[in-house]
Amino acid sequence: MTEEAKHKQTRSAGPLTYRGDSIPRTTTDQRLLDRRGPSDWVHTDPWRVLRIQSEVVEGFGLLSEMPSAVSVFGSARIQPGTPYYELGVQVGRKIAEAGYATVTGGGPGMMEAANKGAQEAGGLSVGLGIELPFEQNLNPYIDMGVTFRYFFVRKLMFVKYSQAFVVLPGGFGTLDELFEAATLVQTDKVTRFPVVLVGTEFWGGLEKWARESLLENGLIKPGDMDLLRMTDDPDEVVEIIKKAHLDIAHRENGSGEGAGPEQ
Numbered sequence: 118m119t120e121e122a123k124h125k126q127t128r129s130a131g132p133l134t135y136r137g138d139s140i141p142r143t144t145t146d147q148r149l150l151d152r153r154g155p156s157d158w159v160h161t162d163p164w165r166v167l168r169i170q171s172e173v174v175e176g177f178g179l180l181s182e183m184p185s186a187v188s189v190f191g192s193a194r195i196q197p198g199t200p201y202y203e204l205g206v207q208v209g210r211k212i213a214e215a216g217y218a219t220v221t222g223g224g225p226g227m228m229e230a231a232n233k234g235a236q237e238a239g240g241l242s243v244g245l246g247i248e249l250p251f252e253q254n255l256n257p258y259i260d261m262g263v264t265f266r267y268f269f270v271r272k273l274m275f276v277k278y279s280q281a282f283v284v285l286p287g288g289f290g291t292l293d294e295l296f297e298a299a300t301l302v303q304t305d306k307v308t309r310f311p312v313v314l315v316g317t318e319f320w321g322g323l324e325k326w327a328r329e330s331l332l333e334n335g336l337i338k339p340g341d342m343d344l345l346r347m348t349d350d351p352d353e354v355v356e357i358i359k360k361a362h363l364d365i366a367h368r369e370n371g372s373g374e375g376a377g378p379e380q
């Protein structure tokens with residue numbers, strides 16, 4: 118081939134154009150498909166950043182068209198047939214009857230109870246699962262589910278795609294979710310967010326401790342205690358949420374328009 122003919126040769130690679138000596142010896146597909154280099158880069162932070170990104174993309178994709186929703190948190194360990202489990206079922210049922218989707222952590226116990234109640238009442242039942250060191254599937258009462266690798270990405274989804282938090286009896290995981298919500302509300306990071314604790318006997322001790330230790334030592338302001346509402350009654354859970362959404366809508370646009378779930 119003459120030098121002139123060689124220089125006229127062109128290769129497009131996506132938006133890129135190569136001519137003459139700059140044309141690579143292989144195509145992008147060949148490099149992708151023909152080679153198998155070292156794989157240690159999949160365990161590096163830059164690659165993890167991409168995995169985190171893909172979780173965010175999948176989560177937003179699944180949830181962005183979900184109707185108004187309430188996230189329900191609670192113990193993974195409470196067994197079916199117990200009074201707390203039945204309370205969880207009733208809470209899920211009332212949330213569904215009020216027209217909200219019910220979102221849980223997708224696991225067993227109180228999460229399963231709320232999903233069961235929501236599904237049985239014909240509501241949309243959603244599970245945002247988490248990869249754990251032991252084998253575990255999403256509970257069987259979920260209509261739409263996704264399992265996350267990263268706790269913090271999953272937490273973002275609960276906050277971004279629900280309009281209220283309901284907290285049933287639970288352990289460390291539940292407390293983490295409760296206090297994350299309380300902190301976001303306290304610091305005005307979320308402005309349209311009722312948080313309802315269900316089970317006065319279970320949560321009463323925590324409330325007393327918060328008043329006696331946090332409030333009396335000036336570690337929270339008096340109004341902060343009002344951020345958390347408490348009840349035993351599944352009907353009241355929904356009334357609190359609907360009223361809070363109505364108040365928020367009044368504050369924002371002078372009418373109740375846009376409050377509550379899209380029916």
Ligand SMILES: CC(C)=CCNc1ncnc2c1ncn2[C@@H]1O[C@H](COP(=O)(O)O)[C@@H](O)[C@H]1O
Nearest residue numbers: 190191192193194222223224287288289290291
């Ligand atoms: C049997 C067992 C321990 C299963 C764990 N399986 C789980 N599956 C999904 N979410 C979970 C699980 N464990 C904890 N969580 C998260 O933490 C909360 C419950 O934690 P805990 O049981 O209260 O502290 C739930 O609201 C949930 O979001």
